[in-house]
Amino acid sequence: MKNVQTKLQIPSPDCNGNPFCGATQWSRKKIAVKSGKQLLTTQSYNMKKLIFLLLISASAVAQLQxxxxxxxxxxxxxxxxxxxxxxxxxxxxxxxxxxxxxxxxxxxxxxxxxxxxxxxxxxxxxxxxxxxxxxxxxxxxxxxxxxxxxKKDSALRKGFDSSDLIYLIMPDRFANGNPGNDSTADSAEKADRSKPGSRHGGDIEGIIKNLDYIKELGATAIWNTPLCEDNAPRGSYHGYAQSDVYRIDPRYGTNEDYLRLSSELHKRDMKLILDYVTNHWGSEHWMVKDLPTYDWIHQFPGYAQSNYRMATQFDPNAADIDHKYCVDGWFVQSMPDLNQANPLVNKYLIQNAIWWIEYADLDGFRVDTYSYCDKKGISEWTKAIMDEYPHFNITGEVWMNDQAQMAYWQKDSKIGALQSYNSHLPSVMDFTLQGAMMSALNEDKGEWDKGAVKFYDNFTNDFLYPDIDNILVFAENHDTNRLNEVYKNDFKKYQLAMSLIATVRGIPQIYYGSEIGMAGDKAKGDPDIRHDFPGGWNGDANNAFTSVGRDAQQKQFFDFSSKLFNWRKSAGVIHKGKTKQYLPQDNVYVYFRYDDQKSVMVVLNNSNEARTFKTSRFAESIGNFKSGKDVISGKTVDLKNDVSIEAKSAYILELN
CATH class of the missing domain: 2.60.40.10 (Immunoglobulins)
Structure with a gap:
């Protein structure tokens, strides 16, 4: 039946748009058979009736695309x-x-x-x-x-939270589970692993096959960069120039494969976070090629570049033209900017997001370029989703370098309220902490504004956020320099960074491959911070997904990371406890995470020298505790006496 239908012809133009006329004219004809001129037999009539119905069906298919x-x-x-x-x-x-x-x-x-x-x-x-x-x-x-x-209790689904560790994956670069879909007939860009910026073949099947590795690491949720179709002619591997937001890119698999990924995660008590893009689509999106309305996208007319100045969203002194070019300007020329102020557009985006939650049984969104969107429109989008799913979670990319400006975008912000604005966004990303990490751990000498004091200063502004436990903390992601590149694969500095991420307030997120020492220099271009995971492709020199396949460096990084993050899974005092921090001295930073029952003392020696310090300074936090057991080494540290710690190292002490 499918083969017959694909060969049917759309009625000719002389039918004046009547989808039935070609079939009707044809059905009145008489058919001659080899035995002579005679009218249709019953059998030929039934066949003709079937073809007539097929023509009608084909006409409808042609009409409704x-x-x-x-x-x-x-x-x-x-x-x-x-x-x-x-x-x-x-x-x-x-x-x-x-x-x-x-x-x-x-x-x-x-x-x-x-x-x-x-x-x-x-x-x-x-x-x-x-x-x-x-x-x-x-x-x-x-x-x-x-x-x-x-699904039962769908509206009550619980999103990711501070008890989780999120593992960020760029699917094209993680693992190639199905080489058969590396290139497809309807995909403009074909796979070519020899080119850093091309498609390499990673897919959903590759992620599914390595879920046990991710769980072994201690991660409880995965965030994939977008998996929907991105049919750009080049650079489509990142997925942010989507061309169909109801279809998984065939080079990653099918919609059913995505459902299977969700199911396999939930079998492991893990969560699935979808990377949603509200700000723009790709220029190859089928609706962009035939716009429903002129103002479906922002036009000047046509393309104009964003100035990326997100502060114009709330600057009381901003010029209108600067605000316009921030919000309405295109992120890049290949990504037309969606107009969330158009009710048809916003309703379309709201329903698409809700559809994916229901269809794929999702546990959260990470929203790309959140603060570039129309403020009112993105607030309505977020509220509509949270109204349907009050325990869901959404974290927005608000890439700013000031805590007050980032806090403005979190739900119920008192800063936003000064302008009568509420984004309804539950979570934002802690970019100021990430920025501090990129420099502080390379600053061996503690000074007034250098070294560990940068961490202390970051947390002094926690009062600005309405929900400090619900912000995303991270050292790197797919858009930043690689942590191990900045630290030159210095394992001790990596230990310090992960010890911090694992023990401060908020929701920790790590970037695929860092746990085995992967590096990459953003100065060389984005593909260099998005290398293929070793072992994800047949023929790779080593397979870091397995213990026996890891080299010495990969094993050192992974074993430490796995022990740290698996400990964190059950550390409720870290998930929801309070924080008390002490001014760094000699580049040694000490803070406590505590609740009514438990206390964890974290000591980060950011100096390139061993340090010894007196514990009496921390008496208000140590209280009656006599000792602490380091969660990594198992060493017991006596808190009644001075404490010594090696250069560039950390203690995470569960107090006894």
Whole structure:
């Protein structure tokens, strides 16, 4: 049946747009058979009827090319559903729907190839609906549409939080589990591992095959850079120039493969975080090629570059033109900027995000370039999702270098309230801490503004955040320099960095490969900080996914990381405890994480010399505790006497 349908021809233009006319004219013809001139037999008539129906079906397929969301769910808190139908001149038709479902709005745009139909799904059970498209009261074609049942307690799903460790993966560079999908017929860019900036073949199957490795490391959640289709002609491996946001890129696998990834994670009590992009799509997105409205994207007309000055979003003295070029300017020329101020656009993005949560059983979002979006629009987007899933979590990329400016974007910020603004965003990323880490651990001499004091200064501003436990802490990600590049693979400095990330407030995130010593220099270009994970491809010299496959350096890095992060899993005092920090002395930084039952003393010696210090200075935090056991070495440290610590090393002491 599929082969027959693909060979059918669309009726010729002289049918004046009537999808049935070609079939109708043909059906009136008489057919001659070899035995002589006679009318159709019963058998040939039935065959002809079948072909007639196929022609009608093919005509409908030609007329209706896209329906998004492709299906929906019954019982959502917000019963309003906006369905986009796309096809050649589809706006000429009137639309109706079965099952006594109420159509509350039909919006047609200046592009006749779109119609947006809003229905009320309140009290409508999971069922199949039928939309009819009529021309002069005659049904031209129909479209079946499913309202599916939600998973049990879907609305109550719990997102990632401070008890988690997030493992950030760039899928194309992690592991190639299925070489058969490295290049596909409908993908513009083919795999070529010899080129740093091309596709290398990593995929969802590769991630699934290595989930046990990630769990062994101690991670409890994974965040993949975008997996939806990015059909850019080059540089598509990063996924941020999406061309279809309802379809997994075929070079990563299928939508069903993504569901399988979610299921395999949940079997391991791990979580799945989707990297969502609200700010822009790729220039190859099918809607960008046939815009529903002129203002679906920001136009000047056409392209204009963002100035990247996010402070213009709240600067009371900002010039309008500077604000406009920040918010409306394109991130890069190949990524048209979406206009969240357009209600059709924002509703489309809201529903797409909710669809993925339901469909793939997600546990959270990381939102790319959050603070470049229209402030009002992105607030509405975030609130709509959190209203549906009150225990979900979303962390936004707010890449700024001032805590007050970052805190502005967190939900219920008192700083935002000064301008009557609430983003409703539960979590932001601690870029100031990340910036401090890139320099502080290379500053061996503690000075007024250098070395460990940078960490202390960062945490003095914690009061600015409305929910300090719900911010993302990290030393690096896919856009920054590699930690081990900055530290020149100095294992002791890596230990200090991870000890800090694992024990401070917030949600720790690590970047794939750092746990085995992977490095990379951003100055050489983004591909250099996004190397292939060794062992992810057949024929790799060594396989760092396995203990026996790791070389000495990889083993040293991994064994330490695994021990640290697996300890953290059950360290509730780290997840939700309070913090008390002490001014660094001689580049030695001491802080405590504590609650009513437990206390952990963290000592970071950032000096290039061994240090000895008196514990009496920390009496208010040590209290009646006599000793502490280091979670890495197992060494017991006597707190009644002076404590000595080696150069560039850490203690994480569980106090007894």
């Amino acid at each position: 896209k329906t998004e969301p492709p299906f929906w769910y019954a019982g959502m808190q917000n019963p309003e559903l906006q369905i986009m139908f796309y096809g050649k001149n589809i706006a000429q038709y009137d639309v109706s729907v079965t099952n006594n479902v109420v159509i509350t709005g039909v919006q047609k745009t200046q592009n006749p190839n779109y119609v947006f139909v809003t229905i009320d799904t309140k009290n409508v059970p999971a069922s199949d609906l039928t939309f009819s498209f009529k021309n002069k009261n005659k049904v031209a074609f129909t479209k079946n549409y499913s309202l599916k049942s939600r």
